[in-house]
């Protein structure tokens with residue numbers, strides 16, 4: 001089984017607007033598009049795991065999010081990258097009505113989304129990396145059993161981080 005790289009979405013790959021779902025708000029953050037193209041050149045599977053409690057809160061609906069994600073995936077592809085799959089958590093414990101859910105196992109810091117993708121795509125989490133902008137992203141990566149999790153700041157180079165990750169964790173050392 002192969003390892004993969006899991007990314008948070010908002011404020012990691014794209015600009016965050018608090019609740020991010022409008023295509024008119026779409027913008028890559030830092031050099032994330034180049035980083036995704038770089039990973040694709042190494043055929044590394046890339047997944048997104050994203051908390052979208054704006055759905056539970058009623059700020060936007062799943063159709064809005066799917067449209068945004070489709071736009072993101074297309075923009076990534078146009079720049080030479082490839083998003084294999086996107087897992088999302090629409091829930092929030094304080095807003096159970098819209099999603100019929102009080103407690104879920106997918107909202108980060110829980111590892112549900114990463115585990116689901118690992119199962120669906122046969123990804124070896126012992127060889128996988130999680131990258132996000134929040135401590136809860138790191139906690140989710142750890143709880144899922146990822147090899148390593150990286151916190152990244154808004155302006156930091158995603159390309160530099162991905163280059164380090166590839167050389168350290170994905171290229172077989174002899």
Ligand SMILES: [Mg+2]
Nearest residue numbers: 008010011133
């Ligand atoms: Mg984020």
Ligand SMILES: [Zn+2]
Nearest residue numbers: 089091104106
């Ligand atoms: Zn959830």
